[in-house]
Amino acid sequence: MSILGFFNRKRSAPVARDRLQVLLAHERALSGRTDLAAVLREEILAVIARHIPIDGDKVVVRLDRSDQVSTLEIDIEMPEDVLAAG
Amino acid sequence: MSKVMVVTSGKGGVGKTTSSAALGAALAQAGQNVVVVDFDVGLRNLDLVMGAERRVVFDLVNVVQGDAKLPQALIRDKRLETLSLLPASQTRDKDALTEDGVGRVIDELRERFDWIICDSPAGIEKGATLAMRFADVAVVVTNPEVSSVRDSDRIIGMLDSKTQRAEDGGRMEKHLLLTRYDAARAARGEMMKVEDVLEILAIPLLGIVLESPDVLTASNLGSPVTLHNPASPAARAYADASRRLLGEEVVVRPPEERRGFMSRLFGRRAAA
Numbered sequence: 175m176s177i178l179g180f181f182n183r184k185r186s187a188p189v190a191r192d193r194l195q196v197l198l199a200h201e202r203a204l205s206g207r208t209d210l211a212a213v214l215r216e217e218i219l220a221v222i223a224r225h226i227p228i229d230g231d232k233v234v235v236r237l238d239r240s241d242q243v244s245t246l247e248i249d250i251e252m253p254e255d256v257l258a259a260g
Numbered sequence: 261m262s263k264v265m266v267v268t269s270g271k272g273g274v275g276k277t278t279s280s281a282a283l284g285a286a287l288a289q290a291g292q293n294v295v296v297v298d299f300d301v302g303l304r305n306l307d308l309v310m311g312a313e314r315r316v317v318f319d320l321v322n323v324v325q326g327d328a329k330l331p332q333a334l335i336r337d338k339r340l341e342t343l344s345l346l347p348a349s350q351t352r353d354k355d356a357l358t359e360d361g362v363g364r365v366i367d368e369l370r371e372r373f374d375w376i377i378c379d380s381p382a383g384i385e386k387g388a389t390l391a392m393r394f395a396d397v398a399v400v401v402t403n404p405e406v407s408s409v410r411d412s413d414r415i416i417g418m419l420d421s422k423t424q425r426a427e428d429g430g431r432m433e434k435h436l437l438l439t440r441y442d443a444a445r446a447a448r449g450e451m452m453k454v455e456d457v458l459e460i461l462a463i464p465l466l467g468i469v470l471e472s473p474d475v476l477t478a479s480n481l482g483s484p485v486t487l488h489n490p491a492s493p494a495a496r497a498y499a500d501a502s503r504r505l506l507g508e509e510v511v512v513r514p515p516e517e518r519r520g521f522m523s524r525l526f527g528r529r530a531a532a
Contacts, residue, residue, distance in 0.1 A: 185449035190406050191456040198413050198460060205417055238459075 196235055218248060226252060262370040265377050265505070266395040267437075268419075270411030272382030274403045275439040278475055278485070280379035281309045282495070283399070285484035286502035288343035292374045295334065298348035299391035300381035301356060307347045310337065311482025321349035324361035330368050339487055344373070354387040366394045384418065392423050397433045397505070399466060403440045404452040412436075412461055435466035437501065442471050443515040454515070467501035468515050469494050 203216070222228060232251035238244060267280045277300075284296040298306035301321060307313045312335045318328035323346070330346075337343035346369075349356065369376045380391035392398065398419050402412040419432045426432055438457060445451040458465055469475070474492035478485035486495045486502075496513070503510045 187446065187449045187452045187456065190452050191460070194406055194409055194460055198410065201410075201413070202417070205414075 192236060222250065262374055262376060263397055264366060264370070264395045265375060265397040265399060266380055266392040266419075267377060267399045267401060268380040268388060268392055268415050269401040269408070270382065270384060270388075270415040271403075271408045274401050274408050275437075275469070275475075276382070276401050277305050277309050277379055278479060279399065279401050279437055279439065279469070279498070280306060280377050281484040282478075282486050282498040283502055283505070284375070284377045285337075285340060285343055286486040286495075286499045287375050287377075287505065288337070288340045289486060289499070290502055290506060291342065292506070293342050293372070294375045294377065295344040295346055295369055295373045296377045296379060297346040297369070298379050299357075299387050300379065301348045301352055301354045301387060302350065303381065304348035304350050306345060306379050307335075308482060309479050310345055310484060312337070312345050312347070313482070316347045319347045319349040320365065321352045321356045323365050324357055330365065330372075339483070354381070354385065354390075357386065357390050359390060359393060362390050363394060384414065388415075389418070389422055392419055394424055395419075395432070396425065397435070399435050399437050400461070400463065401437045401439055402457060402461065404438060404446065404454075404457055409452070409457055409460055416461065416463060434463045435501075435505075436461055436463050437466045437469065439469040440471045441468050441515055465512055466504055467497045468512060469497045470515055 219228065219233070228250065234247075234249040236245075236247040236249075238247070265283075267276050267283070269276050277298075280296050284294045288294040296306060296310070297320065298304050299320070300306070304319075307316050315335050318333035320333065322328035323330050323333045333346055335345045335347065337345065346365075366376060378391040378395065381387040400412050400415060400419075402408050416434060419434055420426050423432055436458065438454060441454070442451055446453045454465070454468060470493055472492065472494045474489050474494050475485055478488040481488060485492060486498050489495055490499070500510045500513065
């Protein structure tokens with residue numbers, strides 16, 4: 175195992191948290207439990223997909239929920255060639 | 261006014277039965293009249309965890325089907341006279357329960373007890389839906405682990421749609437009980453933190469029960485942990501949770517890190 179691997183190995187909890195947030199937002203939407211953030215995420219992704227091909231691995235979606243404010247953060251990596259073609 | 265409380269989780273092995281026994285005993289220790297009902301028909305275990313496995317004569321299915329009267333099936337705890345158990349059947353399956361039958365038994369229990377704790381089986385099938393069907397309060401038992409959190413989310417959705425209270429337009433009171441938590445691993449980023457799980461599931465926290473040998477020892481001996489070792493961190497967590505259920509304002513104790521070999525080694529050196 176590389177030195178980098180040794181340090182990365184430990185921080186798996188944030189990955190679990192982020193995977194769950196994305197998955198549950200999706201599952202709640204399917205079961206009819208309204209989740210505005212999840213709906214927004216799906217629709218924003220659909221709009222972007224109309225203009226540029228999105229690689230699933232290059233899209234990072236984060237949902238942060240709290241009592242007062244919820245934030246939706248979408249980070250999409252757009253390769254140079256896609257931008258040039260557009 | 262009696263309360264029907266379901267202890268549920270979706271996923272198996274997270275601590276529903278242990279928590280049902282411990283919360284039931286803690287409420288009884290606080291002077292409440294409590295019955296814990298095992299809904300896991302075919303795979304009963306609450307009797308074993310509560311040390312009453314040799315005293316079972318009649319069970320929930322017998323009462324639902326009218327083969328026995330409720331007092332014949334109730335087992336009073338030998339240590340706490342305000343605590344009773346209604347065991348599940350070991351030889352039948354969950355189809356032996358009917359909604360009408362369970363409703364009648366719950367109504368009869370409401371006349372005798374302050375708290376009716378329904379220990380749900382794992383899964384989302386009939387046994388689990390009947391255990392939650394007549395509940396006023398739900399305790400969702402969750403481990404800080406992805407599959408448990410996902411299943412808890414599903415169960416929360418069912419509590420809000422498939423219970424009698426939800427169908428009548430009422431609001432189901434839901435509480436999160438985080439079990440098998442390891443504060444040291446959470447601090448190192450190896451396990452989801454309390455806040456992570458709370459943010460995802462978005463229901464109020466009833467308590468944090470640390471992964472601990474006291475819980476296993478208590479079930480080995482057939483005694484709820486709050487009775488067997490009241491001073492243990494797990495028993496204190498359950499006792500605090502029961503006080504919250506009774507409406508007291510009790511601050512959730514921040515879980516103490518169990519110190520590993522390295523920190524003990526270095527801690528001792530620093531002290532020397």
